[in-house]
Amino acid sequence: MKLVSRSQWGARAYRTPNGATPYSRPRRGVKFHYLGTAYSDRSHDKCDDYVRQIQAQHMDGNGWSDIGYSFVVCTHGYVYEGRGLKRRNSANGNTSLNEQDYAVLLMVGSTGLTKPTDAQLHGARDALEYCRTQGPAGMWIGGHRDGYATACPGDAVYAWVKAGAPRPAASPTPPKTTTPEENDVAFTKDDLETLAGTDGVFKAPKDAADYSADPKSPKHYWAFGSHVNDNTTRIRRIDKTTAALTAQVAALAAAVAALARDGGLPLAQVQAAAEAGAKAALEQLGDTLTKES
Structure with missing residues (x-):
């Protein structure tokens, strides 16, 4: 009262x-x-x-x-x-x-x-x-x-x-409504905002400079925002590597075409060299993606 x-x-x-x-x-x-x-x-x-x-x-x-x-x-x-x-x-x-x-x-x-x-x-x-x-x-x-x-x-x-002077009935909480697009995502906006302000929930990447193998160490965990920044950096690095490899493959293709045209090497030998170069480039890209994941 x-x-x-x-x-x-x-x-x-x-x-x-x-x-x-x-x-x-x-x-x-x-x-x-x-x-x-x-x-x-x-x-x-x-x-x-x-x-x-x-x-x-x-x-x-x-x-x-x-x-x-x-x-x-x-x-x-x-x-x-x-x-x-x-x-x-x-x-x-x-x-x-x-x-x-x-x-x-x-x-x-x-x-x-x-x-x-x-x-x-x-x-x-x-x-x-x-x-x-x-x-x-x-x-x-x-x-x-x-x-x-x-x-x-x-x-x-x-x-x-x-009516007996009753107390008003409590108003029921209306159910939360979502759009089809919201139902398709793993997190709602509120979920992400909560995670963004939460410290000490996610393990840090093992290749992080300040990673500690000790589970009790504060450095063993990162805040959500730190993970976002780290992933952004990794994606940019992958983009640069992919662009560089694409340029190398283009240069290699041009060289192969020139060799075949000028007759400096037998065509089968040129093709084998091109396939080996392309395979090496793909392996390099795969190694980069593995390291960044």
């Missing part, structure tokens, strides 16, 4: 003796109220101001000895202490009704914001249970209109009251 005490919201001192009148018997239950005027939601740092405004209207406009409610619940789920558990409220319509039940206001209006938020319903339920366990209050719950001619607490709040 997010209880805001009178001192925390800046309540004025109540007038005596009426503002100090205690309940003379245990309360039957709790009656819920709404503002009955237009209300628009606001950031929580403005809720204290509004509760003080309610108190000022009750004390200066109505001539009451204090704010009329036992507790006030804002849309963010905070429960403001009004007259509290021990001092008789003045919001239920007459002395007998005030004596009979606690009065809990939900800060919603007759126009504007008329439906309580989920956080507010949780706060109202907190206030109800607090009144029952600490008041004490009985199990009865109702609205201001029960036993008194008024539209309060409004249809939305009253429907919640008549």
